[in-house]
Amino acid sequence: MLRYLPFLLIIALTIYAFIDCLNTPEEEVKHLPKAMWVLIILLFSVVGPVVWLFAGKKRVASGGGRGPRGRGQWVAPDDNPEFLKSLREEQENKDREDRDKGRDKDKDSD
Numbered sequence: 001m002l003r004y005l006p007f008l009l010i011i012a013l014t015i016y017a018f019i020d021c022l023n024t025p026e027e028e029v030k031h032l033p034k035a036m037w038v039l040i041i042l043l044f045s046v047v048g049p050v051v052w053l054f055a056g057k058k059r060v061a062s063g064g065g066r067g068p069r070g071r072g073q074w075v076a077p078d079d080n081p082e083f084l085k086s087l088r089e090e091q092e093n094k095d096r097e098d099r100d101k102g103r104d105k106d107k108d109s110d
Contacts, residue, residue: 017049028058
């Protein structure tokens with residue numbers, strides 16, 4: 001059983017690199033066209049996947065800041081200024097509607 005482990009690891013690495021290459025957007029692929037990377041990964045069983053993982057696509061440093069597509073880190077709703085602003089506006093609209101209804105009732109009772 002243990003003698004099959006290297007072959008299974010090579011197959012797993014090749015499958016991972018192949019799927020990663022297929023799922024990577026074309027604009028994030030470096031050095032070669034995506035189709036060439038697929039061929040390299042499939043034809044060169046150990047070297048191809050390793051080269052893809054280290055040099056094939058743009059990697060984003062982990063940590064804070066903005067990602068490759070301009071998205072920021074996830075922010076909890078109670079810390080998100082846009083969400084808080086929308087809540088304030090929603091409450092102001094509700095208060096305004098309540099005041100308008102109150103005025104309409106006063107006019108009807110007169």
